[in-house]
Each structure stands twice: as C-alpha cells, then as structure tokens.
Amino acid sequence: MLPAKSPLFKQIWKWHGPERVRVFLWRVAHESLLTNFCRVKRGMSSDSTCGECRQAMETTLHVLRDCPYAQEVWNKTCRGLALMQAFRGNLENWLLKNLFRSQHLRPDWSFRFGITLDSLWHRRNRAVFQNLVISSDQLVAEIQARIAPTLSRDFNQDLGSGSLYRNTEWTYPSTGTLKLNCDGAVARDGEASCGGVVRNSNGEFVVAFYGRLGRCSILEAELKAILQGTRIVLERNVGQVILVESDSSEAIKILNEGCSRVHPCCHIVREIKDLSTQLSRVS
Template sequence: MLTDLYTKYKATFCILLETHISGKKAELIIKKFGFDSWCVSEAEGFSGGIWCLWKKDLWNIKPITIHRQLIHLEVQWNREPPWFFTAIYGSPQVGNRNALWDKLEDIANSISGPWCIGGDFNSTLTINDTGGSSNLSLDTYKFQNCSNVCGLKDLGFSGPPFTWQRRNIKRGLTVFSAIFPSLIVFLIHLRTLKAPNASTGEDCVSWAPAADGNFSIRTAYDAFFKGNSENSNIYKQVWKLKIPQRLKSFSWLLTHEALLTNSKRKSRGLTEDSTCPRCHQFEETILHVLRDCPFIRKVWTSIIPRDYQDTFFSQSFHDWLRKNLLEASPSVNGTPWPITFTTTCNLAWKSRNELIFSEDSLPNTQFSRIAVNLADHYHFALNLTEVSTKTLRLTRKESIGWEPPEQGWLKLNVDGSVLHPGSRGACGGIIRNWEGRVVAGFSMKIGKCTITTAEIWGFYVGIKLATEMRISKLVVESDSKCAVELIQKTSVEKHSQSTLIRAIKELLVGLESVVVRHIYREANFCADALAKAGQEQEDGVHCFKLPPAMVAHQVLADRSGMKFSRSVTL
C-alpha cells in the first residue's frame, strides 16, 4: 500500500511515523520503496519509530540529531538555501514527553535559519485541540511553554483537524509551499484500515469479490458478470419468476441463447443445412423457431391480444425476452403472461424436436389449446404450492426491544452506516448499565467502505472505549449478523479487515467476562441513530457521557421497556 502511495504522489522526501518496525526488516522495506538514502529512529519493540527517506540526487540532507522521539535534519533542495526540519513522534506516555520538550529547546538554541517541525506530538497545544473540553493538562502547558521558548508558530494544516485513536489527538503541523517551496507534504489518513503489526502474522492472498476473502464459484461468477449489469439483471430476474422450475431452466437457456438450433449447429460444423425443418424457408435461429416461423406465428396470434401483436413480432431477440419475461404484459384467462409465454416457448421447442426425431408434431390449432391449458394448470398448481408453503412456514409475532443486562454488567450496542455503495461510512455505539442509564457512547466517521467494514469499526471503537473505562463485564450487541460471525470465527486471515478483527479479539480477551451476540434491529435503534449521525460529523471519534439529542428520546423509550412487533420464523 505504501509503495502505491509513493508511486501515486511521486514522493522524493518522505517521513513515516509509528512504523513499529526496526532492524534489518526496516532496511529491507525501505529499499522496496525506491529511496536510496534514509535515517531511522528505531522502534521500541512494536511501538514508535520514525523513518526519514529521500533521494540523494535531489536532496542534500544531513541528519544532525537522532532521538527516540525526533529526528533533526539539515535539508537542502538542489542549490536552494538550506533549512532545518525536525520529524516528531511524541511518546504516548506523558512522562517521557518531557525529554521531547527539552530536546526541542536545545535544538532551538543551537540553530539559526528557517526551521520546520512536523509530526505527531501526542499532545494538545491549545484548547481548540481538545474537541470541546475546557480542561487542559499539565503536558499541554509544557507544550505551550516549549513552543514559546522555541519561537514556533502554528502554520495550520491540510485536512480534518482531528483523528482520534486511544483517546489521544493526533495532530499534523504541516507547512505550506509558500514558506518552504521545495517541500510538498501530503497528509493521508487511511481511515478504514487498521495498521498491521508483526504480531498479526504474515500477509496472505485474499479473494476481493468475497466478503470473507475466500474464493467461491458464486463470487467468481458475480465478479465476471458485474460489468454487464443489463444481462446480469435479466439472469437474476429469471430465477425470481413465479413459474415452474422446468420453465425457469428453459428460460435460463433462452437468456443465454443456448438452444441448439440448426443455425447454431451449422456454426459448429455439425450440419450443412441451417434452414428451419418446419417451413424450409428461413434460417432456424432461436427467434425463428420460437416466434417467426409461420407455424408458431399462427399459434401466437391465436393466444395474444391483437393490439399487442405488432410490438410482439417486431422486437429484437433480447428485447423480446425482456419484455415478455420481466415486464407487465396482458394475462390470458387470468394466467400471468410469463407462465403462458414460457409454456408456449417450451412447447414450441419440444414440438420442433419431436418433428425432427419422431417425425411427428401437433397441428397449430391443437398446439394453441394445449399451451393455454397447460399454462392454466401450471398457474393453478403454483397457487396451491404458494398456499401450502405459507401454511408450512411457521412464524410468530414477537415483541422486540432493547433488554437491559444483568446487574453488574454493562451493555454495548454498536451499528454501522453506509448511505450507498462506494460512499463514506460511519459507525456509532452506546454503553448502558442494567438500569438503562447511559454510561458512554460515540459516533465516528470513517472513509469509503462497505457496510460490514463500518459495523466492524463500530465493534472496535466501542470495545476499545469500554476497555479504557475499565469495564470488566460487557455484553456486545449488533444487528449485523455478518460482523458478529466474523468476530466469533476462529480464523479470519483472508478477510480485508483481518487486522482490525484480530485487534477486537485481543480487546475481548482482556475483559473479565464478555458476550457477543446478534440482535434484531428493533433492539438496536440507539446505535443505529448514532451511526447515521456520524455521517454528518467531522472526521474522527466523537465521544459523550450524556446522550445526544438525536437518541435521548429512544434512550428513554428503551428504559421504559418499549417493544416493537416483528414476525419471526421458527
């Protein structure tokens, strides 16, 4: 992925933070990016790490200071005047950041000339960085003091102001090309993917068209016909027709033009005569044998209404099929037209084969009567089957609503939202106690993703929030059966979000007691509202302790035990 980004933006100077990789493995990866010079601040285990990468034929860069939380460089582009750049990755541990502030002050006292600082400080500089909280930490005051001592100026940044992870605000201080014309920085947030680490195992090949990453004939077929949406639609609709299975199979052959007519046989070298065996005048194509042959044409004119005949006999093959199979057409004796149409076509093909192999065929007068009667019997049988199926399908009405957890437990409800395929996703969740009181909640806007990915992010953010709140007994509920099954599976290596799912499982292991289960959407209205609200919010996680206005009414309804009726199949 990083190689793709490097190729896309044609980067010649690149800073990577929180790399989690060090040693020879880091060197091998850097070389794959195409950079011939680099400077690295090693990661500690699987945390931290700063990489500065550049092409030495374009940049003259001299590393001056390498520290666990920064790399200080002297930078020169071609023959332009040199300037200084310091790449920052502040320690997530507050106590360790004191060394960062001291080091920056030492650098400020030792240089003269333009100086740019950028990266992730893991701290907040002003009250505007806290997302609405009026409480500033001691570390913030130290950051402010360091900024004043060093004479730093916040030059602004490109992109969303916040991305939240582990309750720390990550802030990029980027510099505009007007001040440093040789430096072009792209701040890219890979919002829907959780960064992998060495503990998650080796990479593996995943089958993209499948939701779980596993290859199947069905997903391969869907992927093959995805580009031909018009034909794909008629293929799907054929199997939804309320006609006997034998006629569905015949219609399937029709839509694929798979009837072996004389025209087809000649094209395959099976015969030298492509004419119709009935009329001996025209080439026997599928459309000819089923509609245009004088024999079958008389059958159709005796069945279909006169005002419909001009359109019926003038359409091309595919339009003719689509019109008569899928669109509303006149019924015959109360029998739906698709049944009469497919019955007559099937009988015409059967009669043609009997003529060839048995030298026997029905006259068109009997043919019309038999086709209509057979279609009527099919319709009658289908109605009986439908009534029987409805009788046998056991259902019951159930009252569905949010249920409080047992005393001593807390319940997390999560949901995802994607307005339409290919659009940006969002997720939301709410934590309540056994009395139905809100303990915490969140909404989060993420990048372009599928609805399943949005649901999985809801699990991750919600469970992470519960972990940070030191909740020990937790019930996690979602109305996404797919997401629940993915989290409950023992192996998800081939799923596109396998790293995120593993992270969820690691969080669940850290809880004393946990239950993950699927529920109906009627019991998940609060989480659904929060996920949809995330679509309208700024990027990042928005947490709350009191329920927002959009869910306050539903929270009260859930506490009061409000239920919704739903038919449930037994």
C-alpha cells in the first residue's frame, strides 16, 4: 500500500485524459483493483494465482506489467521505447515515471501509458467474466484505436519520436454501417506496421487488428491497413456496408481515382477493389 502522502495521488488528478481512466488510475495507485491477490486478502477466494499465466500471484503490478501477456503488449506498444523504464521499479515509482516524468520519452507517452493500463485491466476482466480470448495483437490494435481520436502523429517518423496533439471527435456512421478506422506506420529503419478497429453505428467495438508488414513505403502501409480491415470484415461476416476512415489523404485519393498499372501500389489497390465488390458498399 502506498503512503497516504505519496505525491502520486495528487498528480493523478492532473493527468490529461478521460475522467473514467483517471479514476481507474487512482484505483491502481491505491491497489484497490479486485485482482486475485486482493480477493484472497478480502476472504473472497483461496487462489491468488494469475489466471493468464498461472505462474505468479495476480497482484496489481503483475496483471498490468509483469505478466508475460502484459509484457507482450508493452513490447508492442513501446516498440523499444525506454523498456527498462517501462518495466522497472515498485508500483509508485513505475507510475510516477511513466505518467508524470516521461516528457523526455515522447510528448504523448503519459496518455498512451494510462490508456494501455486501462485496456490491460479491461481485457483481463473480459477474459475472466466473459471467457473472451483476446490476443496481444488485438489488444494493441484496440489501444491504438482508443488513442487515435485524441492523438495524431507523423507516420513517417519513428514511433519513438515526438507526437502532435490533435483534438478530434469520432463520429458515428449511419445505421447499419460499420466504420473502419485504420493506420499505417513506417519507422526510421523502414519497418512498417498497420492496425485498425471496426465499430458499428452505435460506436460499439466489433473487431480490431494489428500486424507488422516488413519494409515498405508509408503509402503501402496505409493501403495495407485498409486492405486488412476490409478482409477481416469479410472473413468475420460482420457487415456489408463499410465506411473507411484513414489519416492518409493519398491512400484515399488513389482508391477513389485509381492508379496506373506501373504504380508500385497497383496490386494492393486492385485487391482492395476486388474485396469491395463482395460488400454492398465501401466508401
């Protein structure tokens, strides 16, 4: 238990992010999450073992940082960003360093860190109470989708470099329409990745995806994000009308206007259009 006068409690209320997540962070700092370790202490259970790895007691630090599943998520979220800091220290120091002393890492790290903690806990609860299996790649895609409406970054820069803040509001698609929000990214070493999330007309989560693409251009990464999102909608048979939303105006333009056969992305554009014919409408 942290000391009552810990500076962490005062700082948490200054965290810039959703109020619900701020309250969650306060619960994390107070170690009041109903983990299996906490349940045993309260006489609610006799088993404190982590239900995910079955290797250690499920404490607050374990479920949010030290569990192999959590470490997979942090590795994919950090992409090599100060991993020693991300995985070091007791609960108080770990939260203080990552929530309030992380300006030297990247401007958006505090926000990204808080959202990741919240997502890890909610994923744990879905696994326990709904028996849902969510891979680390799927959770990373969900995290990216939660961050995207608030933060905008230059995808031509390394994921470990600075970010720009942008206040945007996610808008609901029309009734019966799915919205696909997707992104592509290319790091300085040329390694690319893509991810996205599909929501329905009520804003409810349908499916998410994330994947590494190897070396390719930023336009290829953006187009492959759209391709993968469209493919997943078809494979899961979750809807017939899709609204695609991408930060890449170039990707949207080439899909709307087409390209020559010698264009390096011609094969991706063709595949997207071929898949689109299997749906009622893609826009």
